[in-house]
Amino acid sequence: MTEKPLILEIGMGADVHGHDMTKAALRAVSDAIRHSSLTLFKAYKHPSQMRVEVTIAVPFPDQVNKQAVADALPYGTIEVTVIEGGLHDRGMGGKEDITLAVAGVKAFLDTEDHGFQLLDTP
Structure with a gap:
């Protein structure tokens, strides 16, 4: 098997009023x-x-429901890792606190026996 990473995307999401890490x-x-x-x-x-x-x-x-995150992706075998980071802004207090999450999504595919060539970059 010749699995290669083909896509890397970064996303950001916030829960503005609920302190909900999964949201x-x-x-x-x-x-x-x-x-x-x-x-x-x-x-x-x-x-x-x-x-x-x-x-x-x-x-x-x-506090993140990893299965809910995996279920949000439409295709493939999903592996979810959750680490400490993001932002929890306590500056306004109470329901006005903001929780910010950052996501990195990488997609891999077995490229063996395909007609296209992936170039190795230095």
Whole structure:
């Protein structure tokens, strides 16, 4: 198997009034995948054959529902990792606090026996 990373997208999402880490994470993933069109995957293999790595950075990682994040992606085998990061702005206090999540979404595909060539970059 010759698996290569073919897509990397970064997204950002916020929950403005609820301190909901999963809601912010889902919005970050949505932001990331809206920037990509996966026509390459359909042209060479069915999109369900891709592997997708999702890394979410939020202030309270244990509060993210990883299955909900995985379910938000339409294709592939999804792996979700949640780490501490993002932003939790306590400046306004109470319901006005903002939770910000950052998502990195990487898609991989087995490129063996395809007619296209991927160039190695230095």
